[in-house]
Amino acid sequence: MKQNMGRMDKTIRISIAILLGLLYSTGILEGTIGIIAVVLGAIFLLTSFMGFCPLYVPFGISTCKKS
Numbered sequence: 001m002k003q004n005m006g007r008m009d010k011t012i013r014i015s016i017a018i019l020l021g022l023l024y025s026t027g028i029l030e031g032t033i034g035i036i037a038v039v040l041g042a043i044f045l046l047t048s049f050m051g052f053c054p055l056y057v058p059f060g061i062s063t064c065k066k067s
Helices: 007-025 031-050
Strands: none
Touching (some): 007 031
């Protein structure tokens, strides 16, 4: 897998994942919406640490700096 996520993209995704986790843990998001938020946050964290987003591939998107 070739990395297709830049530093800013990773930072934004991690920030959103933390925010979703906090909203769920404080009870602001609960029920089905809360579970969806937690799963989405986990996906954001996973893709951020891998540096690869599979949804970018079909569209040819890359937020990495070109060297």
